[in-house]
Amino acid sequence: MASISVEGLAKSFGRVPALLPTSFEVAPGEVFGLIGPDGAGKTTLMRLLVSLLLPDAGSARVDGLDVVKDFRELRRRVGYMPGRFSLYQDLSVRENLDFFATIFGASVAENRGLVDDLYLQLEPFEKRRAGALSGGMKQKLALCCALIHRPRVLFLDEPTTGIDAVSRRELWEMLGRLRAAGITLLVSTPYMDEASRCDRVALIEGGRILAIERPGDLAARYRYPLLAVEGGPRIALLEALRSLPQARSVYPFGSTIHFTDQRLGADPAALAAELVGALEGRGLEGLGAQPIEAGIEDVFMALAVDTRQAGEAHHG
Amino acid sequence: MAETVIEARELTRTFGAFTAVDRISFAVAEGEIFGFLGANGAGKTTAIRMLIGLLRPSSGQGIVAGFDVARDPEAVKRQIGYMSQKFSLYADLTVAENIRLYGGIYGLSNAELKAKSADLIERLDLGHARDERVARLPLGWRQKLAFAVALLHEPRIVFLDEPTGGVDPITRRQFWDSIYQAAASGVTLFVTTHYMDEAEYCDRISIMVDGRIAALGEPAALKREQGADSIDEIFVRLARPALAGS
Amino acid sequence: MRTFFGFVRKEFFHLGRDRRTLVVLFGIPLMQMLLFGFALRNEVKDTPVAVVDLSGDPLTRRLASALEASESFRLAATVRNLDEGKKLLAESKAKVLVVFAEDFSEHFGRDGRAEVEILTDGSDPNSARTRVAYANGVVQQELAAVARESGKGAGAPHIEAATRMRFNPSLESTYLFVPGVMALVLTLVSALMTSVTITREKELGTMEVLLVSPLRPFQIIVGKVVPYLGLSFLNVLIILGLSRFAFGVPIVGNVFLLIAESVLYIVCALSLGVLVSTRAETQQAATTGSLSGLMFPTMLLSGFIFPLESMPRVLYWLSHIVPARWFLVIVRGIMLKGVGIAELWPQTLILAAMTTFFLLASVRNFHIRLE
Numbered sequence: 001m002a003s004i005s006v007e008g009l010a011k012s013f014g015r016v017p018a019l020l021p022t023s024f025e026v027a028p029g030e031v032f033g034l035i036g037p038d039g040a041g042k043t044t045l046m047r048l049l050v051s052l053l054l055p056d057a058g059s060a061r062v063d064g065l066d067v068v069k070d071f072r073e074l075r076r077r078v079g080y081m082p083g084r085f086s087l088y089q090d091l092s093v094r095e096n097l098d099f100f101a102t103i104f105g106a107s108v109a110e111n112r113g114l115v116d117d118l119y120l121q122l123e124p125f126e127k128r129r130a131g132a133l134s135g136g137m138k139q140k141l142a143l144c145c146a147l148i149h150r151p152r153v154l155f156l157d158e159p160t161t162g163i164d165a166v167s168r169r170e171l172w173e174m175l176g177r178l179r180a181a182g183i184t185l186l187v188s189t190p191y192m193d194e195a196s197r198c199d200r201v202a203l204i205e206g207g208r209i210l211a212i213e214r215p216g217d218l219a220a221r222y223r224y225p226l227l228a229v230e231g232g233p234r235i236a237l238l239e240a241l242r243s244l245p246q247a248r249s250v251y252p253f254g255s256t257i258h259f260t261d262q263r264l265g266a267d268p269a270a271l272a273a274e275l276v277g278a279l280e281g282r283g284l285e286g287l288g289a290q291p292i293e294a295g296i297e298d299v300f301m302a303l304a305v306d307t308r309q310a311g312e313a314h315h316g
Numbered sequence: 317m318a319e320t321v322i323e324a325r326e327l328t329r330t331f332g333a334f335t336a337v338d339r340i341s342f343a344v345a346e347g348e349i350f351g352f353l354g355a356n357g358a359g360k361t362t363a364i365r366m367l368i369g370l371l372r373p374s375s376g377q378g379i380v381a382g383f384d385v386a387r388d389p390e391a392v393k394r395q396i397g398y399m400s401q402k403f404s405l406y407a408d409l410t411v412a413e414n415i416r417l418y419g420g421i422y423g424l425s426n427a428e429l430k431a432k433s434a435d436l437i438e439r440l441d442l443g444h445a446r447d448e449r450v451a452r453l454p455l456g457w458r459q460k461l462a463f464a465v466a467l468l469h470e471p472r473i474v475f476l477d478e479p480t481g482g483v484d485p486i487t488r489r490q491f492w493d494s495i496y497q498a499a500a501s502g503v504t505l506f507v508t509t510h511y512m513d514e515a516e517y518c519d520r521i522s523i524m525v526d527g528r529i530a531a532l533g534e535p536a537a538l539k540r541e542q543g544a545d546s547i548d549e550i551f552v553r554l555a556r557p558a559l560a561g562s
Numbered sequence: 563m564r565t566f567f568g569f570v571r572k573e574f575f576h577l578g579r580d581r582r583t584l585v586v587l588f589g590i591p592l593m594q595m596l597l598f599g600f601a602l603r604n605e606v607k608d609t610p611v612a613v614v615d616l617s618g619d620p621l622t623r624r625l626a627s628a629l630e631a632s633e634s635f636r637l638a639a640t641v642r643n644l645d646e647g648k649k650l651l652a653e654s655k656a657k658v659l660v661v662f663a664e665d666f667s668e669h670f671g672r673d674g675r676a677e678v679e680i681l682t683d684g685s686d687p688n689s690a691r692t693r694v695a696y697a698n699g700v701v702q703q704e705l706a707a708v709a710r711e712s713g714k715g716a717g718a719p720h721i722e723a724a725t726r727m728r729f730n731p732s733l734e735s736t737y738l739f740v741p742g743v744m745a746l747v748l749t750l751v752s753a754l755m756t757s758v759t760i761t762r763e764k765e766l767g768t769m770e771v772l773l774v775s776p777l778r779p780f781q782i783i784v785g786k787v788v789p790y791l792g793l794s795f796l797n798v799l800i801i802l803g804l805s806r807f808a809f810g811v812p813i814v815g816n817v818f819l820l821i822a823e824s825v826l827y828i829v830c831a832l833s834l835g836v837l838v839s840t841r842a843e844t845q846q847a848a849t850t851g852s853l854s855g856l857m858f859p860t861m862l863l864s865g866f867i868f869p870l871e872s873m874p875r876v877l878y879w880l881s882h883i884v885p886a887r888w889f890l891v892i893v894r895g896i897m898l899k900g901v902g903i904a905e906l907w908p909q910t911l912i913l914a915a916m917t918t919f920f921l922l923a924s925v926r927n928f929h930i931r932l933e
Contacts (some may be wrong), residue, residue: 253516
């Protein structure tokens with residue numbers, strides 16, 4: 001049986017649709033990522049699944065329980081960490097843990113096993129007030145609090161937002177251990193590069209799921225030949241690339257520029273050579289182009305453009 | 317070599333016995349996009365506050381746009397612009413009102429303001445949204461507007477604080493386009509961010525660890541030197557031992 | 563139950579950690595009491611009082627010396643006829659005139675009823691009210707002591723003190739600041755503080771976590787409210803203690819009834835606080851809502867500062883929905899007139915009905931979800 005199953009779930013606030021009808025399933029023990037920018041509908045979907053919001057349409061079951069009808073039992077079985085550091089800043093680390101344990105009728109001692117790693121890191125700061133912890137430590141404490149009653153499904157809304165790269169990495173390592181302990185994880189994030197940490201990801205934008213894939217299979221969703229182009233000055237190179245008739249999309253990507261050729265099925269190596277040839281004599285320096293495999297951002301952008309165009313065509 | 321517009325020489329700031337910024341030195345050239353990275357608590361914020369004239373250095377020197385940050389902080393403030401993704405515009409004011417407000421703050425004359433705001437609205441293609449409240453604009457437009465407003469008084473340097481965090485990838489790239497354009501016209505961009513992939517867009521980056529600059533250079537060169545695939549990897553390698561000790 | 567106590571304990575942690583909250587909780591009641599207390603006490607300190615003793619027996623002499631002995635008064639003269647007394651009043655040689663009717667002790671001894679008339683210069687109504695109330699208090703207290711000594715009835719004797727203001731006869735005599743301060747402080751502590759503490763959890767995001775836990779809404783509400791119930795109760799004791807021992811304001815009626823009625827009012831104010839918090843999303847909104855919706859009416863429409871009778875018609879009708887209005891009648895009745903539940907049941911019933919209504923409305927409005 002699926003740990004989370006969602007069928008046609010939809011929600012609007014007034015006339016603004018926050019989540020368009022959505023369906024998917026998450027297997028027990030899976031780490032499922034919801035990846036998309038702010039305002040994509042991630043938080044709405046999470047809140048629907050933890051029974052904080054009522055759906056307008058569709059239904060969802062978490063651990064076999066209906067999120068509307070069985071919400072009381074559901075709230076016993078799931079853990080939820082909202083998108084902010086939802087801790088009592090004026091209580092100490094220990095007091096926060098004890099409090100969250102008590103409201104779930106659990107105790108810190110009996111659940112040490114699950115949160116041992118986290119707890120060991122927090123222990124030196126036991127008496128410190130949560131408000132005085134660093135962002136990374138706050139998030140670890142919040143996670144600890146969300147786990148204290150051994151939930152079967154854990155919902156984490158943007159756990160890595162606002163904390164630095166090191167804490168982010170540590171948090172993901174911890175999530176990996178929870179997965180090993182058999183807990184199903186639904187994690188949302190705006191960071192595309194965190195997709196690789198998940199078993200499967202849903203790319204979400206504008207209240208719509210663009211794709212659900214294993215991270216390794218995402219590249220295959222990119223159909224057009226993709227080239228990484230380097231050279232400078234950057235702004236001149238961007239303009240030159242955009243002026244080419246074969247350009248499907250041209251986006252800066254860190255120190256290179258990702259150029260998508262609209263000729264489906266053409267040999268990428270040949271296209272790269274052709275591209276460099278076409279750019280010569282335009283006063284650009286250090287030109288180079290090579291075929292690359294699409295990353296998650298490439299896929300996300302391509303799918304978003306397709307979806308937006310389809311939407312416009314539909315409305316037009 | 318272009319002119320140096322930001323220079324830190326042994327810049328230091330202590331709070332009591334705690335040294336938040338410890339003798340950092342670096343130079344940023346005109347038109348450069350400089351990424352300033354560091355873990356929470358590494359001293360990033362303190363360093364920036366000194367560079368924009370909000371905090372006096374304990375020792376060392378900071379020269380921004382030709383002015384000493386300790387002696388002439390007001391002159392420094394006139395030469396810089398600031399944009400943060402979170403709070404650059406007043407959401408309950410309209411597009412035109414925001415432009416007017418910032419123009420007024422930086423002492424633009426009425427005629428200048430009129431010409432500039434007309435130009436800006438046209439350039440951003442916001443004519444139809446002139447009298448729309450900023451809160452009702454899509455995030456991407458809001459961001460472009462915030463950046464344009466930060467450039468309104470023609471500063472030589474713009475400080476950007478996590479400019480594209482949480483934004484969808486397409487909007488993000490459109491935003492980098494406008495950053496590149498500003499840089500090409502000679503504006504220096506000083507970017508601070510938690511997002512390591514944002515750092516890869518910069519010409520050069522520095523990584524602060526425990527109040528010191530632990531790495532400085534072009535992203536590609538740093539990756540080569542450290543044998544790393546990403547800036548993220550370098551960052552974690554440098555910052556993790558420091559955090560583990562705290 | 564363990565869950566519930568854990569919750570309450572957490573609330574006390576919050577209280578203990580936040581100095582500003584503590585100041586609001588205990589500093590403001592103290593300050594209010596001291597401010598009103600000293601401001602008014604100075605007005606009545608060493609007030610010259612003239613006694614018109616038409617009876618001239620040991621009991622009236624004892625009452626006169628009781629007035630003399632109190633800090634508030636100075637015995638300016640004892641005269642044997644009313645006109646002489648009124649002359650003293652008109653010449654401002656005395657500010658208060660206490661008139662003991664003929665055969666005072668005889669009446670008092672026979673049926674526990676005796677007639678005292680208190681007259682004052684009413685041209686400055688506020689201090690006039692206070693002076694009358696103080697003089698009344700001194701006389702009543704002394705008579706109660708006499709009754710106790712003679713073993714007549716355990717409680718307060720029934721004494722009708724007819725008080726009249728010379729030159730401004732329509733003013734109420736029962737004015738005293740303590741009931742008003744009590745209503746104000748209880749509204750502040752109970753309603754404002756609860757609404758702020760609940761909305762704080764919304765702002766922090768911890769409310770989301772509490773909702774997604776096995777806690778029931780009423781557990782959350784009660785857990786939030788119980789600490790403030792206790793603190794408000796403590797405040798009642800502090801205010802009554804201060805007024806009795808620092809300012810010598812007597813409690814003529816039954817103290818336990820007074821405390822019970824106060825608890826009723828506290829619960830009423832607490833449920834109003836919860837109701838405000840179900841509407842407000844931020845602490846700022848909760849504060850504004852509590853201040854404008856609860857504090858100002860308590861101050862202005864309860865009869866605390868402005869007498870109800872002289873209000874414009876619309877405001878007078880509006881005052882009927884202000885719980886503090888009824889509470890003030892109750893407290894004044896018990897503290898100053900010594901009346902019991904037999905007289906106060908209508909007001910008590912109204913207050914109880916309001917409390918039930920607000921309680922139900924707040925539980926109903928406290929959602930189990932975010933919408």
